[in-house]
Amino acid sequence: MAVTQEKPTRLISGPGMLLVWLYGVMVVGAVSRSAYQIATEFDRAPLAYSLSAVAGLVYGFITYTLVRGGEKARRAALVCCAAELAGVLVVGTWTLVEPSAFPDATVWSDYGMGYLFIPVLLPLSAMYWLRKARGVKQ
DSSP states (O other): OOOOOOOOOOOSSTHHHHHHHHHHHHHHHHHHHHHHHHHHHGGGOHHHHHHHHHHHHHHHHHHHHHHHOSHHHHHHHHHHHHHHHHHHHHHHHHHHHOGGGOSSOOTTGGGGGGGTTHHHHHHHHHHHHHHHTTTOOO
């Protein structure tokens, strides 16, 4: 009796490819920015630079799960996008309420204003796409 392997859900077709590209850009931006800032001026704004590094790691994981595909990866990406959105909302609000806590901006400061609000729009778009992509085989 042969076991047939089901083809994993493809997450990088259509709008999913645009999400991978945008998340890839955000990985490069957040990781390179935070790596430079942590290496050269960490004592100036450790919280801000650490949060930018965390954002870069989250973006990297989401990019990986989108490229990997499959139902398990889709669910993991969905959870990470929800966590990312929560982080953007918390940090964005925190930077407006207590600006003195952030002597320098993070990726998620002011809801991602320094990144054209992509940090708040991207997880919303990704969650919509990931919910729509549930069970789609290609």
